Amino acid sequence: MGALDEGHFCEELENGVKLEDPETFAIEDAVRVLLQGLGEDVNREGIRKTPLRVAKAFREGTRGYRQKVKDIVQGALFPEAGLDKSIGNAGGAGGLVLVRDLDLFSYCESCLLPFQVKCHVGYVPSGQRVLGLSKLSRVSDVFAKRLQEPQRLADEICLALQSGIKPSGVAVILQCSHLRFPTLESVLLNSNQEVWSDVTVSSGSGVFKDENSDACSDFLSLLKFRGVNIKKTQTSECWCPSRISDSPSSIACSAVAPANHLMVSAVTSIIESLGEDPLRKELVGTPARFVKWLMNFKDTKLDMKLNGLGLCKIDTHKPNGVVHGNGGRMHSELNLSFWSQCEHHLLPFHGVVHIGYFCSEGFSPLPKSLLQAIVHFFGFKLQVQERLTRQIAETVSSLLGGDVMVVVEAYHTCMISRGIEKFGSNTATIAVLGRFSTDSAARAKFLAGITKAIGGS
Template sequence: MGALGEAHLSATAVVAACDYYEEEEEEEEEHDVVEAPVDAMEPAVRALLLGLGEDARREGLRRTPKRVAKAFRDGTRGYKQKVKDIIQGALFPEVGVDKRTGSAGGTGGQVVVRDIDLFSYCESCLLPFSIQCHVGYVPSGGRVVGLSKLSRVADVFAKRLQNPQRLANEVCRALHASIQPAGVAVALQCRHIPLPENLKCETLQGWISTSHSSCSGIFEGENSSFWNDFSMLIKLRGIDMERVSHSASISWCPLRSCEVPICNGHGKKATINGAISPKSVPAPSNMVSAVSSMLLSLGEDPSRKELLGTPLRYVQWLMKFRACNLDVKLNGFKLNNFSVCECPAGDAIDHRAIHSELHLPFCAQCEHHLLPFYGVVHIGYFSSGDGGMIDRSHFQALVHFFGCKLQVQERMTRQIAEAVYSASRGGAIVVVEANHICMVSRGVEKLRSSTATIAVLGQFLTDPSAKAHFLHNILDATGLAI
């Protein structure tokens, strides 16, 4: 009997990533009014799946085109929203104090809303990026605006294809025009997921960070006391924002470094000392055309200057996760034809024989939504009879092999555990900790959620103390107290 017949595989989710949505999506679809045409979006997603070597009819992918179309429509709903509809009726009189004695309330006192969590789609690569937004304004005319409206206005512009500096500018201008204050200040901290090969185990989040700001009215000027107050008020939250005006023309998207776009479907490959950069990935023209049709379906213009090359870059990202049939051997791991060797119940296990490889970084692509999930893998194993250890680079290659394809976390955890067991023969335990973009960039927006899965085989299954010893190793390595 194979490993799954005699071993125990469990998946313990802190927050379930994709399956959580299945029933909810079915209920939503009964009530949603589809505003954007899906006839272009869904066939385009099927074309992308075909280009990745996948079978769109297999379980797990059958509803992916519908889910991806819905996610993109939800993530760009800001195009159909107007700021005036949000602000209208939300201005309230607030007297404040006499101007001769100070400033407060509706007569010059600053109001700051901090830590507004947002997500937007990067216009350079169509991948979501996270935003922590801080908005301040100084009321004028004895009127203040409902605090929730500041967050809602910021979300209108975040729910469009964006780059960080333009987002800061648009939020600032819209608030200044709609509530007519003495001035507005906007500060953004944005994070973009890096290329999979650039993920580092020292940084679990692994995101590329950048800060941007925009201001108007009395916040402007090199020595504005109002800007200094704004900076100090967000610094009280541990956020140190330098007042740097980042140019929107400066690219922060890691995929832009792969090539210099000329027009959709074509591009000038990046070179290093005259040689073509190894990061350049060939992209089938039919897949690039499919992404262009998706942009059209969203109401965007693929020929817009900022979107030139975007379909190509998105396809290049997807091609990093194309289907692979090399499932027999990988760096000495035999991935099939193995069985479980159970340890007799009375035998004591020497915990010094347990080997661990912790914090192996990975980036995979969720097959339900075509959105990345990323994190770390912890592997424990009993070595084979000769007592030899497996090199960490082999484990990293194994994690990369199972991660760089369309995946779900539960399956990836099981596959890695089976591969490690086939090499160790004594026992294997695998814990995967991951953050799923589909949990935060879609309608439900479960911010700061994470998912943990665990698979247990062989001696780790028969000896609970061995499993506990390995889990304690993870706690010790991450510096957490029990």
């Protein structure tokens, strides 16, 4: 079927990464250990190629270890004379150069999950040397594509540009966002948890060392032109949510099963294969933290029992709701949060679920707590969004006898970690059962309700 045939798929996977590398093989073997530790069949369709996908993503996402700044800068410095015998500065004689809103991503050294970076970088040329503008992005990306934490990332970009182009000064501001990943137990207690952990860091050299200098003032003013208002926050060891859960005083993931030693060793092997030293003090606890997060999605094969309610048809007589055609009542529950783990890339995705359904005249709607529990039950597994949507719809249908529509909106971490780097991309999937599959007016009414709710929130 054209681009979807098996040969083309394998060809796509080979682009950018040598699949014969010992490092790639080592990561694949480690991922198989992780999948087996989660109770998965590594030969199951859907995850059979997961080890290769994960290896490719990790190798691409840490390619900065195999790149050198001097290879980028050399040949990209150009002479620019600037002003002669005049008051002021411009061009290669001291005019500020700024590139805003560079979208980068980096793998967090504390948990091995990717975090988003909005990078603003500028410099003041000197010695009649200016750098090709695209190289500011490329140099920044070299250091982003390593296991990182925000402040070190900013400092490394700043130092590399200062050393490479020898300007009067370099300024770097990073706005970083890390997904706050919860556990099943914590979301059952509080579904409205914060999604992102945000931090803003900066680094400056030369004329930018003094935050009250004219150079710094100009730099910040040029950012404000485009609505970028910088409020610097300080990083700490607890910037990564996985480090927060290390604290005894926090609500830790106490119900998560103890880390499997084979799985921890597998993650250690991945770190070594990426070119890092797993004994570096910042990385010592990383394998256990990654496994601790992953074990939230262990395939437990438990029977479906949600909030103490088994799956049985609901028949409590408490009439309410909005009367719709055919004698039924349409009900909806919108913006039910969910968290899940992509079975193709072992990366988290999260979002909201909207559920619409019909009740027969005189029957009560389903409790919101039950619907939310159903969403979490299917979310906390290795999943794909399409299957998640179908499973929720079929489960709700089994309680009501048929007429159900489900919309799932999700943000996928793999959209930024696999080279696409499109922050804010959102995917939507729909499942329609019973009357919704034939009644276009009912579908339109439900979708309009979602639009109204989102517009008002």
